Amino acid sequence: xxxxxxxxxxxxxxxxxxxKAAAEFxxxxxxxxxxxxxxxxxxxxxxxxxxxxANIRGLMNIGDDYAVCFIxxxxxLQFAMVPMNLxxxxxxxxxxxxxxxxxxxxxxxxxxxxxxxxxxxKETNYDRIPVIRHWRPDPKASYLHITSNxxxxxxxxxxxxxxxxxxxxxxxxxxxxxxxxxxxxxLIYAGAQKNLGPSGVAxxxxxxxxxxxxxxxxxxxxxxxxxxxxxxLYNTPPTFGIYMLNLVMEWLKDKGGxxxxxxxxxxxxxxLYELIDxxxxxxxxxxxxxxxxxxxxxxxxxxxxxxxxxxGAKKAGLTGLKGHRSVGGIRASIxxxxxxKGVETLIDFMxxxxxxxx
Amino acid sequence: xxxxxxxxxxxxxxxxxxxKAAAEFxxxxxxxxxxxxxxxxxxxxxxxxxxxxANIRGLMNIGDDYAVCFIxxxxxLQFAMVPMNLxxxxxxxxxxxxxxxxxxxxxxxxxxxxxxxxxxxKETNYDRIPVIRHWRPDPKASYLHITSNxxxxxxxxxxxxxxxxxxxxxxxxxxxxxxxxxxxxxLIYAGAQKNLGPSGVAxxxxxxxxxxxxxxxxxxxxxxxxxxxxxxLYNTPPTFGIYMLNLVMEWLKDKGGxxxxxxxxxxxxxxLYELIDxxxxxxxxxxxxxxxxxxxxxxxxxxxxxxxxxxGAKKAGLTGLKGHRSVGGIRASIxxxxxxKGVETLIDFMxxxxxxxx
Numbered sequence: 001x002x003x004x005x006x007x008x009x010x011x012x013x014x015x016x017x018x019x020k021a022a023a024e025f026x027x028x029x030x031x032x033x034x035x036x037x038x039x040x041x042x043x044x045x046x047x048x049x050x051x052x053x054a055n056i057r058g059l060m061n062i063g064d065d066y067a068v069c070f071i072x073x074x075x076x077l078q079f080a081m082v083p084m085n086l087x088x089x090x091x092x093x094x095x096x097x098x099x100x101x102x103x104x105x106x107x108x109x110x111x112x113x114x115x116x117x118x119x120x121x122k123e124t125n126y127d128r129i130p131v132i133r134h135w136r137p138d139p140k141a142s143y144l145h146i147t148s149n150x151x152x153x154x155x156x157x158x159x160x161x162x163x164x165x166x167x168x169x170x171x172x173x174x175x176x177x178x179x180x181x182x183x184x185x186x187l188i189y190a191g192a193q194k195n196l197g198p199s200g201v202a203x204x205x206x207x208x209x210x211x212x213x214x215x216x217x218x219x220x221x222x223x224x225x226x227x228x229x230x231x232x233l234y235n236t237p238p239t240f241g242i243y244m245l246n247l248v249m250e251w252l253k254d255k256g257g258x259x260x261x262x263x264x265x266x267x268x269x270x271x272l273y274e275l276i277d278x279x280x281x282x283x284x285x286x287x288x289x290x291x292x293x294x295x296x297x298x299x300x301x302x303x304x305x306x307x308x309x310x311x312g313a314k315k316a317g318l319t320g321l322k323g324h325r326s327v328g329g330i331r332a333s334i335x336x337x338x339x340x341k342g343v344e345t346l347i348d349f350m351x352x353x354x355x356x357x358x
Numbered sequence: 359x360x361x362x363x364x365x366x367x368x369x370x371x372x373x374x375x376x377x378k379a380a381a382e383f384x385x386x387x388x389x390x391x392x393x394x395x396x397x398x399x400x401x402x403x404x405x406x407x408x409x410x411x412a413n414i415r416g417l418m419n420i421g422d423d424y425a426v427c428f429i430x431x432x433x434x435l436q437f438a439m440v441p442m443n444l445x446x447x448x449x450x451x452x453x454x455x456x457x458x459x460x461x462x463x464x465x466x467x468x469x470x471x472x473x474x475x476x477x478x479x480k481e482t483n484y485d486r487i488p489v490i491r492h493w494r495p496d497p498k499a500s501y502l503h504i505t506s507n508x509x510x511x512x513x514x515x516x517x518x519x520x521x522x523x524x525x526x527x528x529x530x531x532x533x534x535x536x537x538x539x540x541x542x543x544x545l546i547y548a549g550a551q552k553n554l555g556p557s558g559v560a561x562x563x564x565x566x567x568x569x570x571x572x573x574x575x576x577x578x579x580x581x582x583x584x585x586x587x588x589x590x591l592y593n594t595p596p597t598f599g600i601y602m603l604n605l606v607m608e609w610l611k612d613k614g615g616x617x618x619x620x621x622x623x624x625x626x627x628x629x630l631y632e633l634i635d636x637x638x639x640x641x642x643x644x645x646x647x648x649x650x651x652x653x654x655x656x657x658x659x660x661x662x663x664x665x666x667x668x669x670g671a672k673k674a675g676l677t678g679l680k681g682h683r684s685v686g687g688i689r690a691s692i693x694x695x696x697x698x699k700g701v702e703t704l705i706d707f708m709x710x711x712x713x714x715x716x
Binding site for chain 2: 003012026032038041072080219220235238239241319320325
């Protein structure tokens with residue numbers, strides 16, 4: 001049976017990518033070895049490093065004033081590296097609190113300076129992105145941090161705050177899902193395991209001048225500058241993860257790039273929200289203006305029905321639909337790699353389940 | 359042509375492991391998805407995490423007073439995490455300087471306290487492990503740090519210092535290549551990409567009580583304690599790397615465990631050193647008592663001959679033999695996964711090359 005995996009991350013990868021990687025797993029580029037067995041300083045991996053950076057720069061239209069880095073430790077390590085690198089001496093940073101991950105990011109920043117919450121939706125259970133025109137960002141902050149898509153609550157920024165200070169975004173769950181203007185940001189980071197590749201590598205895009213802020217007495221592996229100066233090869237990088245990420249980039253180019261992907265993502269999420277809004281059975285707990293196009297969160301009339309829905313879905317080949325353990329309900333994560341066919345199959349199942357159970 | 363890859367790391371993995379991983383790459387355990395596409399909190403990966411820890415504990419005979427953790431960032435991040443976690447307030451640590459990696463580890467420690475060099479072979483170009491009976495470790499040190507095998511110089515500890523303070527060892531390049539007594543150590547760390555699996559995951563084995571030393575104001579991702587308390591699942595771990603590492607552990611068990619592997623490793627390295635020592639053509643720059651059984655470093659009569667040797671070896675299917683760029687010469691890395699057949703093929707090539715070129 002064909003499986004559609006709606007897991008929030010690690011998440012499904014494009015079928016073509018998985019097949020290509022499987023085919024050359026034990027013999028990469030006729031080297032007689034698997035890519036993961038080859039030196040990170042050999043010609044094969046050096047070539048991948050050049051291509052992956054060029055592909056990312058091309059796809060996201062990134063200029064030379066920004067560096068593209070690959071760092072281990074996921075977004076969670078960036079929660080600490082961002083303040084370690086960008087907090088000005090004796091300074092403070094502003095954070096928008098839009099969910100569990102945003103609040104974890106702010107918590108790490110407090111170890112390195114003061115943190116002000118510029119906006120929060122905590123009181124309404126993180127059901128929305130606070131209305132941006134009401135924010136009053138402080139021009140003296142070291143930086144302003146946002147979480148562009150909130151996987152647990154199912155919310156997403158559909159525009160970004162304008163500010164004089166560097167805007168830092170955790171884009172782990174919506175990077176490359178829609179066109180953005182890189183020049184609006186000081187630093188963008190994203191764990192790969194949702195839209196980019198397997199877990200174990202984070203993509204960090206940083207305006208080069210900001211990397212100079214880092215205090216000298218910072219461990220070398222925790223300075224963004226180290227990765228910039230060594231093309232992410234100061235130490236052995238996660239070579240196989242970067243190779244997979246590059247295959248995903250090449251797939252994305254083949255599909256027409258990010259703007260083409262954005263159209264597909266809009267169509268996928270709109271189809272799901274339309275069904276939810278037109279039904280008396282399914283219900284979205286998320287403010288309509290803040291709904292995520294990546295993680296479609298919804299509820300059924302009861303938790304019993306939700307459990308029945310999940311087990312029926314699994315039998316129908318639709319897996320990974322359980323909401324995050326902290327909020328319950330159903331969550332369909334529909335990142336770039338989820339084909340329209342997967343969403344159509346889910347919609348058919350939802351209609352049938354509603355007919356049988358309402 | 360069959361390739362034998364003598365790369366220092368990332369390095370060759372057992373053929374059986376590579377074939378198994380390739381076969382189930384797109385469909386792990388009949389899930390319909392690749393392992394790297396599955397949630398780190400799902401049953402499939404939870405099962406791998408349980409097995410890998412049990413396998414490591416069994417292979418290395420690790421008791422409950424030690425925790426087994428998987429951390430991103432390689433040994434290089436441990437260079438900083440060790441002092442962040444183990445340096446006592448206002449304290450100092452002792453480091454043995456036996457090479458480039460040992461000295462990088464000491465450099466990071468200086469950010470968190472004083473560092474004393476307990477022993478060094480820097481003056482003789484790191485050609486040996488300083489004679490341990492001459493060391494005078496300070497019982498007031500927070501810990502004593504050694505690098506058990508030095509990949510660049512080709513040296514290895516064949517016994518360990520006895521000390522009252524926790525002994526910390528970077529075992530990146532010889533972990534599980536020979537039997538050790540875990541109870542002699544406070545903390546052992548190892549990047550996986552030599553003896554354990556692919557790059558992107560480090561194994562850290564730590565005596566549980568030592569993990570309590572960490573100052574509260576340490577970033578959560580940089581506390582060993584976080585990994586202990588969350589079974590290395592505080593954030594998304596490098597799932598595919600850990601899966602590969604577990605396949606290597608199962609292969610190692612099938613081969614008879616570490617003591618069986620140690621015998622093979624002794625035979626492989628002895629055969630190479632015997633050839634080198636009996637030849638007037640090849641020469642070992644390493645003190646005989648300190649020679650590594652993992653990285654056999656040797657020189658030829660001239661750099662021109664070394665270049666010719668490398669290109670001839672490559673044509674014969676023997677790759678990755680170039681010495682580290684900082685020292686030159688030839689280096690044959692013969693970790694667990696290198697079969698005896700690979701070493702025999704190298705020896706045949708060396709004999710033929712000597713006959714043709716002396």
